[in-house]
Amino acid sequence: MGLVAIGAAIAVLTGAGAGVGIGIATAKAAEAIARQPEAKKDIRSAMLLGCVLAEATAIYGFVIALLIIVMLGK
Amino acid sequence: MDNLSEKLMEELENHTAFTIPIFGGIPVPDSCAVSWIIIAVVVLLSIILTHNMKKVPQGKQCLLEIGITWMNDFFLDTLGPHGKKYLPILETFMIYIGFSNLIGLFGFVPPTKDINVTVALAVMASILIQVAGFKEKGGKKWAKGFLEPMPAMLPMNLLELVTRPLSMSMRLFGNVLGAFVVMELIKICIPGGIPVPFSLYFDIFDGAIQAYVFVFLTSLFMAEAIEE
Numbered sequence: 001m002g003l004v005a006i007g008a009a010i011a012v013l014t015g016a017g018a019g020v021g022i023g024i025a026t027a028k029a030a031e032a033i034a035r036q037p038e039a040k041k042d043i044r045s046a047m048l049l050g051c052v053l054a055e056a057t058a059i060y061g062f063v064i065a066l067l068i069i070v071m072l073g074k
Numbered sequence: 075m076d077n078l079s080e081k082l083m084e085e086l087e088n089h090t091a092f093t094i095p096i097f098g099g100i101p102v103p104d105s106c107a108v109s110w111i112i113i114a115v116v117v118l119l120s121i122i123l124t125h126n127m128k129k130v131p132q133g134k135q136c137l138l139e140i141g142i143t144w145m146n147d148f149f150l151d152t153l154g155p156h157g158k159k160y161l162p163i164l165e166t167f168m169i170y171i172g173f174s175n176l177i178g179l180f181g182f183v184p185p186t187k188d189i190n191v192t193v194a195l196a197v198m199a200s201i202l203i204q205v206a207g208f209k210e211k212g213g214k215k216w217a218k219g220f221l222e223p224m225p226a227m228l229p230m231n232l233l234e235l236v237t238r239p240l241s242m243s244m245r246l247f248g249n250v251l252g253a254f255v256v257m258e259l260i261k262i263c264i265p266g267g268i269p270v271p272f273s274l275y276f277d278i279f280d281g282a283i284q285a286y287v288f289v290f291l292t293s294l295f296m297a298e299a300i301e302e
Contacts, residue, residue, distance in 0.1 A: 041151070045151075045290070048287070048290060049290075049294065052245070052287050052290075052291065055245070056241055056244075056245055059245055059248035059249060059252070060244065060248070062252050063247075063248050066251070066255075070083050
């Protein structure tokens with residue numbers, strides 16, 4: 001039972017990568033907007049795309065963790 | 075742990091709301107019944123909001139026009155002038171997903187928590203993208219698009235047809251289910267009024283963002299498919 005919990009926790013660690021990725025994307029977008037406020041719209045949609053794609057990894061990790069708990073946690 | 079996994083299993087399951095007593099009984103899952111409620115609400119809203127429209131907008135018509143203009147501008151920005159005829163279906167996606175993510179606030183089960191719904195939405199979106207590319211570019215150019223940037227990329231491009239709807243459906247499902255599970259856990263751990271700010275974030279903000287992201291990705295892929 002403890003091992004299942006550890007496995008789920010390891011799967012959720014993917015969130016760290018997504019967090020770092022979204023952080024970098026947002027930092028750069030803030031910099032870009034500060035440098036060129038008139039390009040705000042384009043920068044925002046580009047940032048959103050990057051954030052969404054980075055976030056997908058975290059979601060996969062979460063789904064896998066959920067599956068581990070549900071399937072093996074009995 | 076036993077308790078948690080049972081509870082999670084219960085949340086993952088799709089309960090049957092009721093059964094239609096023809097052809098030996100057709101089970102109607104919760105997500106479908108709630109979708110019908112959403113359809114009824116949206117139809118009613120559109121009848122009420124578009125009733126008695128005037129040339130110079132007033133009151134509710136102003137709100138409606140602000141919303142529609144915002145959505146039109148947003149999609150036209152990404153799609154370019156060719157995408158004008160795809161605006162209604164994309165806006166329908168947005169309204170439906172937005173409503174179904176936020177309906178959890180009123181005590182219903184959000185339909186997007188059912189993976190069947192999100193997969194259906196993602197498959198519909200990717201068929202729409204391909205049809206739009208086929209219609210705008212013509213069959214030959216559309217088929218040629220799979221060989222770009224070079225013919226060796228063909229398997230990757232074909233694979234993309236599968237992975238895009240997969241990732242889109244998983245993203246929506248994972249986000250909604252994740253918010254749902256976290257909210258349940260918070261409600262168990264700290265009862266009282268404390269979960270309210272969390273609910274604001276997880277239910278409203280996250281739901282709205284996911285509705286936006288889904289149509290944003292669809293329109294981005296579509297812009298890529300229809301560009302000359």
